[in-house]
Amino acid sequence: MKFYEEQGDLFQNSPLFYGMNYDEIKKCLSCSGAHTKKYKKEEVLFHEGDTPEYLFLLLSGAVTVCRHSLSGKRTVVTTFHMKGELFGEVYLFLKETSYDYFAIAVKDSQVLQIPKRFFYHTCGESCSHHEKLIKNMLAILAGKARFLNQRLHLMSSSSLRQKIAKVLLENVQTDGTVKLEMNREEMADYLGTTRPSVSRELMKMREEGLIEVSGKWFRLLNLSEMKEYL
Numbered sequence: 001m002k003f004y005e006e007q008g009d010l011f012q013n014s015p016l017f018y019g020m021n022y023d024e025i026k027k028c029l030s031c032s033g034a035h036t037k038k039y040k041k042e043e044v045l046f047h048e049g050d051t052p053e054y055l056f057l058l059l060s061g062a063v064t065v066c067r068h069s070l071s072g073k074r075t076v077v078t079t080f081h082m083k084g085e086l087f088g089e090v091y092l093f094l095k096e097t098s099y100d101y102f103a104i105a106v107k108d109s110q111v112l113q114i115p116k117r118f119f120y121h122t123c124g125e126s127c128s129h130h131e132k133l134i135k136n137m138l139a140i141l142a143g144k145a146r147f148l149n150q151r152l153h154l155m156s157s158s159s160l161r162q163k164i165a166k167v168l169l170e171n172v173q174t175d176g177t178v179k180l181e182m183n184r185e186e187m188a189d190y191l192g193t194t195r196p197s198v199s200r201e202l203m204k205m206r207e208e209g210l211i212e213v214s215g216k217w218f219r220l221l222n223l224s225e226m227k228e229y230l
Contacts, residue, residue: 013084016057016133018136041106064080172220
């Protein structure tokens with residue numbers, strides 16, 4: 001359990017362990033048989049067709065989930081780069097027995113792997129911490145479903161500007177600022193377009209006085225007009 005001693009704060013701030021104290025989290029990790037694994041840059045965590053066996057929690061580095069098109073082109077589905085992010089959770093509960101994506105480390109990374117079986121039943125002692133973990137997982141899956149509904153709404157937009165406006169308005173703070181964790185390439189993948197197209201549209205929006213842009217930071221200058229794109 002050395003990994004928990006080293007990164008206890010990360011686990012306590014994870015939605016997977018919401019409402020659990022130090023001892024409860026430690027018992028969950030011990031009872032589940034959770035362990036850490038290191039991956040080198042470009043090393044694959046799981047392949048398309050592999051049987052899902054673990055829930056993954058990112059401890060360091062970054063991992064990209066991808067799939068290959070019929071032409072062999074790699075398409076990025078999403079990238080996990082924040083400590084404590086979970087991935088692979090949906091596949092633990094699907095009837096399908098294999099991944100239809102693959103995951104690859106985009107830099108040297110370390111992940112926590114929690115065996116699938118731990119989420120399907122509580123132990124004979126009906127431990128409260130085990131029940132809490134399962135309830136937290138249900139909340140996480142509900143949040144994932146909500147996110148996918150929002151993504152569907154986004155992709156139904158009639159124009160790239162409308163897509164960008166929706167993303168910015170969904171993340172805007174009370175002071176009108178927005179910080180997106182995505183870089184331009186990731187933003188393009190998320191919006192289903194190309195990086196040059198995103199850059200051109202952002203430049204037009206800036207020239208029209210709708211936004212200010214500085215890296216991953218945005219400021220919405222005309223909220224009323226931006227909302228007209230919704």
